[in-house]
Amino acid sequence: MGAFQDRDVLTIADFSRGDIEKVLKVADEVEVGGKRRGELPLEGRILATVFFEPSTRTRLSFESAMKRLGGDVVSFGGLEGTSVAKGETLSDTIRMVEAYADAIVLRHPQEGAARLAAEFSSKPVINGGDGAGQHPTQTLLDLYTIWDELGAIDGKTIALVGDLKYGRTVHSLALALCHFDVDLYFIAPPTLQLPREIQEQIKARGRDYKTAERPEDLIKDVDVLYATRIQKERFPDAAEYAKVEGSYRVDLEMLREAKKGLIVMHPLPRLGEIAPEVDRTPHAKYFTQAHNGVRVRMALLSLIFGVVS
Ligand code: CP
Numbered sequence: 001m002g003a004f005q006d007r008d009v010l011t012i013a014d015f016s017r018g019d020i021e022k023v024l025k026v027a028d029e030v031e032v033g034g035k036r037r038g039e040l041p042l043e044g045r046i047l048a049t050v051f052f053e054p055s056t057r058t059r060l061s062f063e064s065a066m067k068r069l070g071g072d073v074v075s076f077g078g079l080e081g082t083s084v085a086k087g088e089t090l091s092d093t094i095r096m097v098e099a100y101a102d103a104i105v106l107r108h109p110q111e112g113a114a115r116l117a118a119e120f121s122s123k124p125v126i127n128g129g130d131g132a133g134q135h136p137t138q139t140l141l142d143l144y145t146i147w148d149e150l151g152a153i154d155g156k157t158i159a160l161v162g163d164l165k166y167g168r169t170v171h172s173l174a175l176a177l178c179h180f181d182v183d184l185y186f187i188a189p190p191t192l193q194l195p196r197e198i199q200e201q202i203k204a205r206g207r208d209y210k211t212a213e214r215p216e217d218l219i220k221d222v223d224v225l226y227a228t229r230i231q232k233e234r235f236p237d238a239a240e241y242a243k244v245e246g247s248y249r250v251d252l253e254m255l256r257e258a259k260k261g262l263i264v265m266h267p268l269p270r271l272g273e274i275a276p277e278v279d280r281t282p283h284a285k286y287f288t289q290a291h292n293g294v295r296v297r298m299a300l301l302s303l304i305f306g307v308v309s
Contacts, residue, residue, distance in 0.1 A: 002309025008118045009126040009300065012136040012172040013201070017179035024144050026308055027292075027299035032068065040070020041307035048101035049075040050093070051128065052084070052108045057268060058128045058138070061293035062105050065301055068294065074100055094120045103304060106130075124304050132166040132234050138267055139172040141296040145289040146224055149263050153177075159185040161215050161248060162228035162273060164194040166235070169267040170228055171198055174209075178202055184209040185218055189247050191240070192230070215248055220257045225250065225283075227266045227273045251275035255283055265289050 003019070047066040049059050055077065063073045074097075079085045084093055090113060097104055098121040106117050107128035114127035114134075129135045146153050158177060160170045164186055174194060177184060184202075186194050186209060193211060202209060212218055215225065227250055235241040249272055250264060266274055266286040278284050302308045 002303060002306060004300075004303035005306035005309070006124055007304060008114075008124050009136050009304070010114045010118060011127065011134045012139045012176045013134075015136070015176065020140065020143060020176060020179060023140050023296065023299050023303065024147055026303060027140075027144050027296045028148070030295050030298045030302070032295055032298065041302065042066065042069035042071030042305055045071040045103075045305055046101040047071055047073050047301070048097045048104045049073060049077070049128070050097055050104055050106050051075070051077040052079065052106075052113075053129065054078075055107055055128065057290050057293055058105070058107065058135075061290075062126075062128070062137075062297050062301075064294050065297035069298055069301060069307075071301070090116060091120045094125075097121075098123045103301070126300070126304075129168055131168070132171075132231070133168055134172045135168040135267075136172050137293075137297060137300060138169045139176045140300065141289065141293045142169070142173050142226070142265065142267070143176060144296050145265060145285060145292050146263070148292070149285055149288070150223060150261070154181040156180075156223040157183040157185070157221055158224040158226065159187050159215065159218055159222045160194075160226045160228070161187040161250075163192050163230045163244075164188045164228070165192045166231035167228040167267075170194070170226070173226065174198060175201060175205075178205040178207045185212060185222070186210070187212045187215050187218065187248075189213060189244050192244055192247075215250065216254055216257075219254055219262075220259065222262060223259065225258075225262060225264045227264065227270070229266075229269065229271055229273060246272055249273060249275060250278055252277055252281070255281065258283065 094117045103124045105126045111131040111133035118125040263285040
């Protein structure tokens with residue numbers, strides 16, 4: 001039995017560097033299309049995608065990954081049409097779903113929801129994003145994209161920009177990058193800086209980082225500019241959101257100073273953080289990054305279901 005078989009994926013903090021490299025290697029070898037009947041390793045397996053918050057990429061790429069491997073999917077996105085609308089608890093919902101599927105991907109607005117679900121499920125639970133907590137599978141595809149585009153993660157200068165307070169993708173990515181020899185910058189208005197507890201976890205892992213307020217001041221040194229949306233839905237107060245709305249924008253003017261090989265990433269969806277004209281530059285890798293979600297999630301599902309080890 002491989003180290004990944006039947007494993008929950010709740011936080012990237014549970015992944016060693018070896019675990020991350022294993023997923024990246026399997027992802028690199030995955031055949032995304034063109035399988036024939038008889039070459040479908042997950043035939044007969046069912047994945048449940050249980051999404052209590054909106055999603056385009058995470059939900060659809062998991063469903064696509066499962067189907068490309070020959071498996072099937074049961075799902076709900078939104079509460080209407082389910083007994084959650086009648087007040088059913090998360091724990092009872094998970095007790096039901098585990099009987100209908102062989103693994104569960106859960107997205108939920110509450111931090112810690114995936115961990116709670118895992119306590120009630122005998123089947124593997126994959127965290128598809130828990131509130132302002134973690135988004136571990138996004139991090140795996142982010143790391144795959146950096147590695148695939150730049151040939152390595154070690155030795156790079158990586159700047160995470162935007163809403164570092166509420167952005168779960170950057171919480172997971174910052175912790176994962178502690179396994180690599182990178183120069184890390186956290187760029188945000190002071191009210192949106194990375195939460196203190198994550199900064200402390202980074203220091204506890206013996207890693208250093210620098211903070212800044214404006215990407216313009218660092219752009220010429222950076223290999224990876226990872227932009228994030230300001231997470232309006234997580235602000236307790238609309239007035240606080242108004243103070244930071246539109247606080248930065250990656251545009252052609254900013255990129256004039258950038259290294260030739262700089263890659264711009266974003267977990268998407270974007271609002272105004274990246275100007276559309278950037279899409280036409282060789283720096284733009286955010287759509288490639290999202291497309292890599294299928295490959296990386298195929299790798300992860302293959303490992304969890306034990307069809308590769
Ligand atoms: N990156 C990401 O989690 O996108 P979705 O919200 O569309 O799943």
